[in-house]
Amino acid sequence: MHAFPYWRLSGxxxxxxxxLGAFSPFFGLYLQSLAFSAWDIxxxxxxxxxxxxxxxxxxxxLADRYGRRLLIIRLAALASGLGFLSFFWWQRLEPMLLAMAVLAFFWSAALPLVEALTFDHLREERGRYSRVRLWGSVGFxxxxxxxxxxxxxxxxxxxxxxxxAILLGILACALGLPEASVAHAGRETVGISDILRRPxxxxxxxxxxxMSVAHGPFYVFFSIHLADHGYxxxxxxxxxxxxxLAxxxxxxxMARLGRRxxxxxxxxxxxxxxxxxxxLMGWGMDSLLLAVLVQLLHGLTFGAYHAVAITAINLWFPGAAQARGQALYSSLSFGAGGLLGALISGYTWTAWGAGWTxxxxxxxxxxxxxxxxxxxxAVATVDAAKRQKSADPVQ
Incomplete structure (x- = not known):
């Protein structure tokens, strides 16, 4: 009988x-303490x-080509940790840019492979995924x-x-992850180019x-913005x-909302x-009440948005096209959109100020x-769209 490695995956x-919980809110403040400009940050x-x-x-x-998924996860944990250690003695822009690129290149490698590993361990019990992923939010x-x-x-x-210290924990957990047999996707029935032609x-x-362009300045400058307002x-x-938490x-x-x-x-x-x-984030941070409201709205601007977008991609990219659909969603939004938002805000923060950024x-x-x-x-509820997926992939 297959024993699901709940605590090793959850860890x-x-x-x-x-x-992310330590790096995203506070590393920008560290860079500011080194007198980097907003553009450099x-x-x-x-x-x-x-x-x-x-x-x-x-x-x-590489994982698909050579079938060494777990080895790549472990090497990514080691290489990203080594890349980060260079920040202890580098404090100039050029070497720190190189170190950040190394850290991000290897760190970004692991999660999609761990997600696939988790679902392969879950097999037919995919509903248990949220019980594993929840520990990520707790960690943050x-x-x-x-x-x-x-x-x-x-x-x-x-x-x-x-x-x-956290990166060391990632490496320790990566070394403890067990491999699982790879689940093969079903036969692709719709070409990816045909799907992308749909309006x-x-x-x-x-x-x-x-949406990711909009979140770019939030992830880069929100903590600096709060510090500027005395938080x-x-x-x-x-x-x-x-x-x-929101x-x-x-x-x-979302399960209840998807039925309605x-x-x-x-x-x-x-x-x-x-x-x-x-x-409100740009003009209302002098008020603690508005600052709380701004963060509660994250439940909608990321939580609801991301849950429904993932569902739509799952519905509209069937069969073997599903993995590429999710990769396209991730790259266009969190990758390209987040990148553009971060770069634009790096310029406008100094030129226009926080409010206009x-x-x-x-x-x-x-x-x-x-x-x-x-x-x-608006054709159907989320649940109805899921039920009709096999008959019509586009709702």
């Missing part, structure tokens, strides 16, 4: 997303999005709260020690790109974790919430709203 997710942080655009395809191809929250509290008493460089598919992918490290950690709450409610509302309706609501969120993010979200409104039809 990996915990440390993987704990690294945006350029450095954008390497994470750039490598998410390129890395998963390269490592996925623990890391962001602990790191924020520590940095209230330590210099900004303390984030280096926290991230290094609703193009509209969704373009809207996802716009301490602990308060910054609490606000970041509040967004993840995201978890929305994920838990269409893909289009949920997406429109999420994009409208993003417009409001980024306007986040207003530009709200404009990107509005473009996404219009793409969904004009290009994605």
């Amino acid at each position: 990996y997710y915990f440390f993987y997303f704990a690294f 945006g350029l450095l942080m954008s390497q994470m999005q750039l490598m998410r655009l390129l890395g998963p395809y390269v490592w996925g191809w 929250i623990v890391a962001v709260l602990v790191t924020g509290a520590l940095l209230d008493h330590l210099p900004a460089s303390g984030v280096l020690w926290v991230c290094a 609703q598919v193009r509209a969704l992918l373009a809207a996802c790109f716009a 301490g490290r602990s308060a910054t950690g609490v606000l970041w974790s509040l967004g993840v 995201e978890i709450g929305v994920f838990m409610a 509302y269409s893909l289009r309706a949920i997406l429109l609501f999420a994009f409208a919430a993003a417009v409001l969120r980024f306007v 986040f207003s530009l993010a709200a404009l990107a979200a509005l473009v996404g709203y219009l793409l969904i409104a004009r290009g994605v039809p």
